[in-house]
Amino acid sequence: MTADGPAIPMRILGSGSVLPGPAITTAEVCARAYPGRDPEELVERTGIQTRHWAEAGTSHASLAADALRLALQRAGLEASALTRLIQVNCTGGDTLLPATANAIGDRLDLHGSCDCIDLNNACTGFLTALDVAARSAATGLHPVGVVVSELWSRHLEPADPRSFVVFGDAAAAVIIGPGRGDEGLRSSWLRNDGALRGSVTLAHSGLTGQREIVRFGVSNKKITQEATEAVLESAKTALRQADLSMDEIDWVLPHQPNGRMLDLLVRELGVEARKLVRVVHEIGSVGAASIPVSLDRLWRSGRLRGGERVLMVAVGSGISYGGMVYQVGQTP
Numbered sequence: 001m002t003a004d005g006p007a008i009p010m011r012i013l014g015s016g017s018v019l020p021g022p023a024i025t026t027a028e029v030c031a032r033a034y035p036g037r038d039p040e041e042l043v044e045r046t047g048i049q050t051r052h053w054a055e056a057g058t059s060h061a062s063l064a065a066d067a068l069r070l071a072l073q074r075a076g077l078e079a080s081a082l083t084r085l086i087q088v089n090c091t092g093g094d095t096l097l098p099a100t101a102n103a104i105g106d107r108l109d110l111h112g113s114c115d116c117i118d119l120n121n122a123c124t125g126f127l128t129a130l131d132v133a134a135r136s137a138a139t140g141l142h143p144v145g146v147v148v149s150e151l152w153s154r155h156l157e158p159a160d161p162r163s164f165v166v167f168g169d170a171a172a173a174v175i176i177g178p179g180r181g182d183e184g185l186r187s188s189w190l191r192n193d194g195a196l197r198g199s200v201t202l203a204h205s206g207l208t209g210q211r212e213i214v215r216f217g218v219s220n221k222k223i224t225q226e227a228t229e230a231v232l233e234s235a236k237t238a239l240r241q242a243d244l245s246m247d248e249i250d251w252v253l254p255h256q257p258n259g260r261m262l263d264l265l266v267r268e269l270g271v272e273a274r275k276l277v278r279v280v281h282e283i284g285s286v287g288a289a290s291i292p293v294s295l296d297r298l299w300r301s302g303r304l305r306g307g308e309r310v311l312m313v314a315v316g317s318g319i320s321y322g323g324m325v326y327q328v329g330q331t332p
Contacts, residue, residue: 006186007241009179010134011329013077013143015296016070017172019283020054020063021153026165033161042165047259051168051284053153058169060087060094061103064149067171068108074300075175077143079108082175084136084144085116088125090287090316091155091202091212093118104147122200123255123316124190125288126172127324130312131188133176138184147173150287155202155214163214166258168284172292183329186309187241189234190322199223200317224261230321231255231265234313238323242309246270249325250308251298255315256280256290269313277301288316306330 026049027039034042043049054063064087072079085101085108087093093100101116110116121128126148133144152167199222202214216223231254239246252271256262259280266276277294286293291312298304306328313323 006179006182006184006327008134008138008188009184010137011177011179011183012299012326013175013177014071014073014075015172015174015292015299016067016074017170017293017296018063018067018070019052020058020169020171021052023050024053025050029165032158033164045260046166047262047281048166048284049281052170054151054169058151059103060089060100060149060151061107063151063171064100064104064147064173065107067149067173068104068145068147071145071147071173071175075143077175079110080113081143082110082114082145083141084114084133085110086119086129086133086144086146087117088119088129088146088148088288089150090120090122090125091151092120121192121316121320122318123257123287123290124314124318124320124322125316126292127312127314127322128190130174130176131185131190131324134185134188137176137178142177144176145173146176147171148289148292150289152214152287155212157213160213160215162216166285167214168286170283170286170289170293172289172296174292174295180329183327186244186325186327187238188324189237189241192318192320194318196226196319197317199226199319224264226319227257227261227315228264228268230315230319231313232268234315234321234323235269235311238311238313238325242325244309244325248309249275249311251275251277251304251310253277253291253294253298253310253312255313256294257285304328
């Protein structure tokens with residue numbers, strides 16, 4: 001925060017989210033991944049009751065376009081107003097070449113009117129893209145559409161039950177415009193540590209010669225330790241850079257990998273339950289879509305007030321991690 005306003009002046013103009021396909025219960029996935037196991041015990045362990053898996057034939061482009069249309073509608077903008085489109089996902093999108101963002105732009109009838117780019121920073125990807133979009137808006141390139149689409153169901157199988165029982169599909173989008181007054185990012189702090197990149201992996205088929213499956217490379221205990229340390233450092237640094245304490249934060253939107261880890265992160269951060277928008281129990285672990293889905297639900301709930309401050313913190317494979325504080329304008 002500077003004497004004249006936020007570190008990065010910007011404004012969230014609208015948001016949208018989509019949960020594709022039917023809701024799949026933990027009892028259903030338990031029967032396939034852990035035959036004979038009590039599904040209630042698995043619900044207790046993961047904190048996940050349902051997740052959505054997209055129907056066959058669903059593409060990243062179609063799912064992302066649906067979420068982006070909702071965000072544009074709520075922002076009161078036509079797609080043609082966009083000057084930049086950033087597509088985020090953890091799994092490579094529909095194609096490695098060209099960027100999936102091109103197909104999204106085509107679905108929105110954007111032909112030569114803006115740049116369309118893909119971005120992948122694992123579960124921290126939304127914050128990374130939001131930082132890029134905010135800096136674009138602050139320097140005159142706006143509005144910017146940021147859309148996350150995650151189709152984890154493409155990369156799961158019961159034979160690898162650790163991933164099979166927790167991941168779900170989702171898409172979420174925000175439209176970023178220029179800030180007014182004191183609204184914008186009061187801080188944005190993002191980091192990566194490649195030495196820890198083996199925690200969660202999804203290899204290219206060219207490297208393995210096999211179907212790409214999400215795999216956990218270390219124990220749950222190790223993942224929890226790495227994630228907790230990264231989130232705590234991210235929150236602490238983002239708050240310090242914003243010159244705020246946790247008590248001065250109105251809403252906290254952390255990445256939600258599973259219910260048990262979310263509970264641990266909330267305790268370690270010292271966050272009151274009323275400041276959270278919990279979604280993991282309903283949608284499972286949805287990668288980079290976790291934070292924007294909870295942000296969209298907060299935005300549409302009517303509970304967000306002008307001048308309030310939102311702390312977003314994430315951690316993902318890479319290991320990627322970071323935090324940012326967004327100060328809402330007087331008319332959110």
